[in-house]
Amino acid sequence: MAARVIVVTGFEPFGPHKENPSQDIARAVHGRRVRDHVVHGAVLPVHHADTGRHVARLLAELRPDAIVHLGLANGRARLALERTAVNVLDYALPDNAGRCIVGEPCATDGPAAYFSTLPLTAMHAALTREGLPAYISNTAGAYLCNQTMYGTLHALALVPDPPRAGLVHLPSLPSMVAVSGLDEPSMDLALMLRAVHVMLDVVASDLATA
Amino acid sequence: MAARVIVVTGFEPFGPHKENPSQDIARAVHGRRVRDHVVHGAVLPVHHADTGRHVARLLAELRPDAIVHLGLANGRARLALERTAVNVLDYALPDNAGRCIVGEPCATDGPAAYFSTLPLTAMHAALTREGLPAYISNTAGAYLCNQTMYGTLHALALVPDPPRAGLVHLPSLPSMVAVSGLDEPSMDLALMLRAVHVMLDVVASDLATA
């Protein structure tokens, strides 16, 4: 019998950022086992249209039990477990296709928002227990991270027995802050990687008992 | 011939903090060699009077070439290379003797401020090169960290050929932020330890060429 899959996605660097920790983590966790599951890590483009197509392909091909999107939220001090994705695209920082979008919906026929279907409360509790700074966030913004979370949940809305899905925002890497000269918080890659393991373990445990 | 010494001090936990990364680092670097120097790590009490006596003893007994004070500045996102210590004690958070001090001088006969005599610009450049977030800070506050830096530089002001001296403020540990629930930046201990090594190497190199 084939191993069950949890997909973890990261994003390419974008805008002024030469690095993106979500990409590094997606690569680092690829192939790891978490309880009964094997992790499939994938890097998504930062592109208003291609990103969704890439996710659709992952869902169709891998039929995962869960998909955890990781994204960069520079300026945040802690891991942000996103509670909600809203049906809004509104960003002035061009995506990697050079496109800005002001006040459009992610899906013209979609509801105002979707809730994450990841076990956020248990994930948050496990992270805190491990001394890893995290919080349950009330906004995933209106950039491509939010769009990806919204798009995935919208695509899964009509699927019977859909996989769990959601998004976690990561702080900047220390090296990004060192170079930028900005007074911004950061988090070490090793620490974030440990946090992702803790979260995936909660997800896998939750799937086992579901 | 006895090895030359660089002293690195940390502080005990204080106030609401159960941990203090400066203490952990002072212990971790004790006994390490940096170029021609051996590091002596020491943990200082957080006490308006005892701290200075403790430092005086270290200076008298070890006759170091440099003394680098490390302290905790929760809320800061980056390593803060303190440029200046001012002749002010002004704090509402009790020290570990239960004492608060409002608007008194560190030394009644002292000047308004002392500059750090550590090679801050070179330290900052080396940290940035290594991808470690740091900045040259214009205020060490008015709590015991500032007092310790001021007190050390004041004690050394009359010494011929005095050791280099200064203070670096550290962010909170991730575990401190996880427990507090506050939206505050943090820095992993391993990263801070690496940063202290980078800084000590610059100090030792600077002493060699001086």
Next chain:
Amino acid sequence: MAARVIVVTGFEPFGPHKENPSQDIARAVHGRRVRDHVVHGAVLPVHHADTGRHVARLLAELRPDAIVHLGLANGRARLALERTAVNVLDYALPDNAGRCIVGEPCATDGPAAYFSTLPLTAMHAALTREGLPAYISNTAGAYLCNQTMYGTLHALALVPDPPRAGLVHLPSLPSMVAVSGLDEPSMDLALMLRAVHVMLDVVASDLATA
């Protein structure tokens, strides 16, 4: 023919706050005329259950063309035109009935979120033109302000030709920050009152052309 009505609500003080600018403004605008409309200002209790009942009564009795909720968001630097209300109650600061709620829906049968039906983009543009700091916010939090906005939009969801409805979060008053000793932004009441006039004028103008 009776004048058409725009309702503006504020909240009582709550938690550690002795004042609440939203209350002051709701009182100050009561009875004013804005184009073809007369403003009805009302102060809502900060109470998980009573607040909604109070709003229901206002809607039933006054049959307004628009209802603009104002609330306090201490810590924010600018007027926050809330884009979305989410179906979540999650707060550790007791309401004025002494109640905390962790992770419950505003309405068990409700959708994940509602969008504000106020003309946010035009309101934002008018405020900026007048030199008044504002932004379109992606989260109204998970406290009673969000609940009130959600509850109103949920109540109006089945009404044919419903009034426009939404929420604007206000910064703290200067006097609140002066007393607290916290390093938080504030906004003068006169400035906020001017901003509310600018916003109501946009709402009334929008209603006239709708």
Next chain:
Amino acid sequence: MAARVIVVTGFEPFGPHKENPSQDIARAVHGRRVRDHVVHGAVLPVHHADTGRHVARLLAELRPDAIVHLGLANGRARLALERTAVNVLDYALPDNAGRCIVGEPCATDGPAAYFSTLPLTAMHAALTREGLPAYISNTAGAYLCNQTMYGTLHALALVPDPPRAGLVHLPSLPSMVAVSGLDEPSMDLALMLRAVHVMLDVVASDLATA
């Protein structure tokens, strides 16, 4: 007998700022009486060399009892009563002569710092009593505001019975934040003007009893 004088200085706009509240206030208070004193308001250039010459002229011609420098510190939320000016110029934002300075002293022969000789504690208490957000700040930065405060105190260091002197940093104006789109605090000009009156009254009262 000629009226005794308190000088209040502001600065021109600089860098990206089209406005500077300190300039507006210096003009607004010019000619006002505060107890036994008349206020002389003056606008200083933002120029590494001219600023000091301009202040020297004011001191020589007006022989004031006190000189209160006002400057803009965008990003700060409250009035910052500066405790200390340090002997450092270090700024990457060009002054209005197009000059940047990295790590030079304000005065090659000067001490590390000077303390403000304004009655900061009484000023802070009076502002708090009036509901005006303020704090005693431990750093005036390393830009021209700090240089001006340092330069004035350095020039007065050898004067017998010198006038009181110091610097207060002001937040941005609301209109500056509205235009910038930045998430920064601001303070209304009317409120800042009221705060300056409160502070000048404390200064004048203090001079009367000295």
